[in-house]
Amino acid sequence: MDKERIDGCFLEEEADLIKLQFTDLFGRLKMVEMTRGQSKKVTADGYPINRFALGGLRKEGAVLPFPTGLQDKAENTGLYLKPDMATYQMLPWDSGQENVAGVICDVMDSNGSPSPIDTRNLLKETISRAEQLGLSLYFDFQCEFYLFHTDDEGRPTTVTHEVAGYYDAGPIDLAESVRRDIMLSLSEAGMEVESSHHGTTPGQHCFLLPVRYGVEAADYLQTFKTAVKRIAKRHGLHAAFMPKPSGNGDGSGLHTGIVIRDKNGNTDKETAMHFRCGILKHLRDMMIFTNPLINSYKRLAAEKCNAVQPEFPATIWEEGNDKAVRYTEDRNGIVTITALFPDPSANPYLVLAALAAAGLDGVEKKMRTPECDENPKFPETLGVVLRELDKNAFAKTAFGETLCRMYREGKQEEWDRFCSFVTDWEIQEYLYRC
Structure with missing residues (x-):
């Protein structure tokens, strides 16, 4: 600069x-x-x-x-x-x-x-707290989204004409040129993408975004999402970061990798373990921010089935905490904590602030496995975590009373509208037999 x-x-x-x-x-x-x-x-x-x-x-x-x-x-x-x-x-x-x-x-x-409600500044303050502990927090992302066709009036649909699957290439992957356009446009702006590939189900795509420090990582992700939507529209498509846009396809996640380095630039297994335990300890406390939509909890459902009902149990992952927070070490000894539960609809600054605040609490209190739930149970709906927010001491400490109050009021209005809305599933399920 x-x-x-x-x-x-x-x-x-x-x-x-x-x-x-x-x-x-x-x-x-x-x-x-x-x-x-x-x-x-x-x-x-x-x-x-x-x-x-x-x-x-x-x-x-x-x-x-x-x-x-x-x-x-x-x-x-x-x-x-x-x-x-x-x-x-x-x-x-x-x-x-x-x-x-x-x-x-x-x-x-x-x-x-x-x-007090500037979420970018909130993340800055959380990163500063890490620096006071002698730690630097780096983040990378695996961000998933869908590309859908638009109707004659340019409005988004949930229709895709492709049949490609995991890592498939063209010509079966009809959106390969769109992904290339996204990568090249970001590169032109000085924002290199690590890689991209087709997702697991037709219409889904995955981008790996490189490691960046602190607030810069959230800035990058927010700019990336905007660029994707703009470029998709240029191709006559709609990019949907909705966590579960279809009952028939896989959900879209925002897998967030975290590398904790000390003053010498090294990673430490014990510090990473404490950080991971902090995330698991406060997982339920932060989900109102990392999984903020009613739709978020349909992606988190444990059972993979073609369910279209508005709510169904999301009590536990099939393989326990490996589906929530993963701990890995590469060949160079760099330890990475990866949170798999956030979704791409969330505010990037709140996602990173929540993960950082929870992890740092684990580091400060030197949390170990017995203190955190190795098989975390997720709430079934947004309404559950919304009701818990008033008593959420972690959120109020990490984000402040004003932000939590305002966030809750906005989400309560959203939840109230959903509860009074009659869905297509209810009509199909009950109209004939009632």
């Missing part, structure tokens, strides 16, 4: 438009777009945004009542975007006749301090 850009100016002549990007509480990427000429004032003073921009939920096109955390008129609730100039990059997938660049922003209060 050149000095001029770090000092706070968008001086890249090739950029006609600048996108100020930020992530709302529930993981949606938001943005404000402007010409390059307006950027100097933004980098100096920040850019004011409406506090409702961090809500993220919609109902029939209308903005829902916002959580009480940002409605208290006794508090100063003005919010500002502060560009992180180290994240400035050209966006080939957004560029056409105009060249577009993007920069990721932190969300600040009017007094210049980080907003």
Whole structure:
């Protein structure tokens, strides 16, 4: 990164438009777009945004009542975007006749301090906590998603014409060219992908994203998901990061690898063991953030069957904790902890913050296997973890009371709407015989 850009100016002549990007509480990427000429004032003073921009939920096109955390008129609730100039990059997938660049922003209060509901800052604070313990946390991802056709009006469907399976190649893999376009576009933006291949069921695809440090890893994943959706749309397809988009196919996961290094850059088996135990100990506590959708718990179902009912037991993995948190050591002695339960619909900053906070608790308390559940039982529905959030001491300590309260209110509204919705399964199952 050149000095001029770090000092706070968008001086890249090739950029006609600048996108100020930020992530709302529930993981949606938001943005404000402007010409390059307006950027100097933004980098100096920040850019004011409406506090409702961090809500993220919609109902029939209308903005829902916002959580009480940002409605208290006794508090100063003005919010500002502060560009992180180290994240400035050209966006080939957004560029056409105009060249577009993007920069990721932190969300600040009017007094210049980080907003308590800025999930990117939350991850920064968690990574800083690790650094105070003399540890550095590196993350990589195996991210799965589906490519579906769109209808005549451009709306997404769950239809795929391909029949390819695990690691299949073209011509049976009809989307091979789409994956290539994704990889090359990301490479052009300076974001190399480690590899990609076809997933286990028709329409599913898998990308391996390389190791990155701390917040940079979450920035990378959020940008990757946006690029995939943009490029898929260019091919007339819809990229779905929904964890279980079909009752007939496999679910899509976000396998998150974690490497813990000490001050000398080495990995330590005992530290990794404590970290893994911390994740297992707090697995249920963090799932409202790592598996945030009603649909998430259908992917987590233990039994692989063509179930289409709205809820079914997700009590335990077939092979115990190997399906939740895996411990591996490569030929160079590098130890990796891999969390398999998160799904790609989640807010990347909350996923990494939750895993890091849980693991660090294990390290600080030197947790061992007897203290954590080697056969973790997952909750059956989002409603279960939602009811537990008010008493979730881990979440309130790791994320703060304000964020947890606002997150719960948003998810409660989502759960209430689902509970009152009559599904196709219910009509098929009950209409005839009742």
